[in-house]
Amino acid sequence: MRPVIIDKVRIFDGRAMLGPGSVEFADGVITRVTTEPAPVAPASADVIDGTGMTLLPGLIDAHTHVFGAESNLELALAFGVTTELDMFMGPPEATQALCAAAGERADLADMRSSGLVASAPGGHPGVTMPLLPTVAGPERADAFVAERQAEGAHFIKIIVDDGANHGMSLPALDRATVTALAEAARRRGLLTVAHVSALWSARLALDSGVDMLTHLPLEAALDEAFVSRIADERRVVIPTLAMLEASAPKTSASARAGRSLADDPRIAGYLPDHARTAMAEGHEGLCVQHASADHDFGHALSSVAALRGAGVPVLAGTDTNYRPDRACPVVHGASLHTELALLVRAGLTPAEALTAATSAPAEHFGLFDRGMIAPGRRADLVLVEGDPTKDIGRTRSIEAIWCVGVRFDREAYRKRTA
Structure with a gap:
């Protein structure tokens, strides 16, 4: 594979803006990053002029549901998401097969998965999935985790939910059982x-000692004491603002980022028709389908602001439940750009939002081969027009995407899915 050099480009390395400078990669790995004048490029190299552009690490969506659909990983990649962290998929052999395929192919986003989730008997989501294994008490926790690890789970997802957001009253895991699972x-x-x-x-x-919380309450903002405790105990939060915005009955007049994304020509032109329709009109798969009157998206934004102020690591994750036969308005890839915009609306700087979608999820999920633009890291890269550390919307102005050093052909994808 010929080496590639992206020259005269701003470099957001996953934590801060460098440059302008140049980045070289070959055989799927970044080999050189410099802000010094670049040496004369070898004749064998492909040189790309990055003037006026910014190079980002490949984006990481820290909360998705792939549903076994290979097309979702291709859709993610078309919008610069080079890694998805799947939070519930089965059966185990299908999860293993898709993770393996994603790890071997450069035309799909890479994938890590929790596999099957831990939930209470008769609870959410098992009440509608009778074959889903559940955890009947703390004495079953060790065996459950051992079974998931044997199936190849990369982390353990625990459901703490009584079904109220889905219009049901269901049993939920108790503290002793969640503690035993953790x-x-x-x-x-x-x-x-x-x-x-x-x-x-x-x-x-x-209270049970889990490492990360995903989603945020909508009935009220997290209070100062609770946020301080999250910070003191070094926990991590994945707010999933894109899903919460689509789900909440109360939003401010300006809080329509997810729906309006379908009208952005930088996004719409690369969406399959069914994804564009789902984004604009769909209502399936939302996490709050029977919201009470006090549910307000503004509470989630306030919570993120408080978490950021306390120094709690916040990761960008969409909770996309989309697939071609499911009209969920939060779709793979594209909706991460909504998530970034909402994180900025909540008070993160654009650079902090970019970190939340690059180096931070890589660090906290132990993916130390990616998430940064540095020698030795995977050449998962996104080249965008303009400077997204000043205008987060610039992440949508994608010029090129590389997955493990292989350039993704967005134009061919657009034509194929039109």
């Missing part, structure tokens, strides 16, 4: 991610 995972070197649905479940998950 401890069993920790003994085996696996992270735990807790799906929380309300203030009570967020507190229970934190």
